[in-house]
Amino acid sequence: MSTAHDASGHARSGPEKGSAVVIGAGIAGLATGALLAAEGWSVRILEAREVVGGRAGTWEHGGFRFDTGPSWYLMPEVFDHFFHLLGTSAAEELDLIPLDPAYRVYSQPRQSDPFPPTDVTSGRAAATELFERIEPGAGALLDAYLDSAADAYDLSVNRFLYDTYETTAGLRDPALLRRAGTLAPLLTRSLASHVERRFTDPRLRQILGYPAVFLGGSPYGVPSLYHLMSHLDLDEGVLYPRGGLTEVIRAVERQALRFGASVETGCEVAEITTTDAAGPGRAAATATGVRLTDGLRIDADLVVSTADLHHTETALLPPKLQTYPQKWWDKRTPSPGALLILLGVDGALPQLAHHTLLFTEQWRENFEDIFQSPTRIPDPASLYVCKPSATDGAVAPTGSENLFVLVPVPADPSIGHGGVDGDGDPRVEAAADRVIAQIADWCGIPDLAERIVVRRTIAPGDFVDDLHSWRGNALGLAHTLGQSAMFRPRNASRKVRGLSYAGGSALPGIGLPMCLISAELVLKRLRGDRTPGPLPEPARV
Structure with a gap:
């Protein structure tokens, strides 16, 4: 076992809560460790590989440095909120550069009437002008589309993404129920059909449909609620953290270390240890820590796995303690x-x-x-x-x-x-x-x-x-309707007390911002906070 970093001895902001082991030092593991350490937990983050970052890795060769995973910086307010919870900000931790154009599009060449490359510039005026130039009448349609996308995004952030779904109270809120007539078609119609009803030119359809890939799905498979993604690149804009997305990982790791968590590499977990299962009850056992592949046992009052959820459930727990056994995964996308x-x-x-x-x-x-x-x-x-x-x-x-x-x-x-x-x-x-x-x-x-x-x-x-990626997938569970929001795996085991989950296959979903939110959901559950929105940010001095 090797230790990459050990920041023990640093002050924590809250009273001592107990000991916690976090499995995995990707962004979800590092963020969970940071929030728990700031809350007063004694935290050890264990990473099987010799480097941190998980899917958001880095590789250097021949004078080149490559990000090996995520490369789009979207949902900037989620990053800001995470850093604000820890007394800092994205502006203080990262050098963020707006991209212009946000991106360029090449369509498959045609022998007759080939499409020129299309530069997509963020901002409502530029986006609507582009759509109007390509397809007369599409500018006004995009304006309405982006209004709807912004509304859906605001609804998702305040009602869906930060909800642990321990209760249905958030879903039963009268203000949300009044919008059922608007939400129903967005949940039952595919993104592709939602786009195709409005736009004819294939380039415009593809620009609006491709964000489904960022959700681990197909525009023909994800619900049209996810047209909210176009609010991010066309309305808000696309940023780049100088140094690459690995700088985001380093910034989150700094927070974990600052609050006293240790980050230990070369520590592969072979088993989540528990008390003996007491019976068929909802929580039949209690997590007691982990056992590493080298045989070392680490005791803990709380275990949070941010490893691939399929691996966590089917390899680190015995069948009788699996909330999501193999037969569950056999029916998932x-x-x-x-x-x-x-x-x-x-x-x-x-x-x-x-x-x-x-x-x-x-x-x-x-x-x-x-x-x-x-x-x-x-x-x-x-x-x-x-x-x-x-x-x-x-x-x-x-x-x-x-x-x-x-x-x-x-x-x-x-x-x-x-x-x-x-x-x-x-x-x-x-x-x-x-x-x-x-x-x-x-x-x-x-x-x-x-x-x-x-x-x-x-x-x-x-x-x-x-x-340990399930079926070799790149991102996690696809955001089909049956694998989104309240239908996604929850962030705590139903069979093992003291075992929580975070990362791309658990609530709320795929991507670096979602992984930051998944870390916050662990903290919300521990606090007993069942509100549907983000935690209040502490006042900054």
């Missing part, structure tokens, strides 16, 4: 898997913005390839390219570009493993070759492959090995 391609490229790539999206003409078929049986790696694929070197000179050598390419693929570890410099599994590397050729062709970079000086691939098999 994972997010897509991901083929990640990290490329260090010699020379400039002005054809690509900081964020670039490539959309196929066979849009629906692309998602069917991923989610419907039999699955296959889409070819050509709708994909995403991040070029952080457009904004941040520290992530690549001078005169070079840093590319992170994400290709949604089926959640299927049999696709294989990635590698460095083409030494991954043949199926993975062949798919990466096709993607590089697609980017070169669609974006007008004919010599792209010849200019690559660093290459690494990461595939679903790696997500299983590195993160």
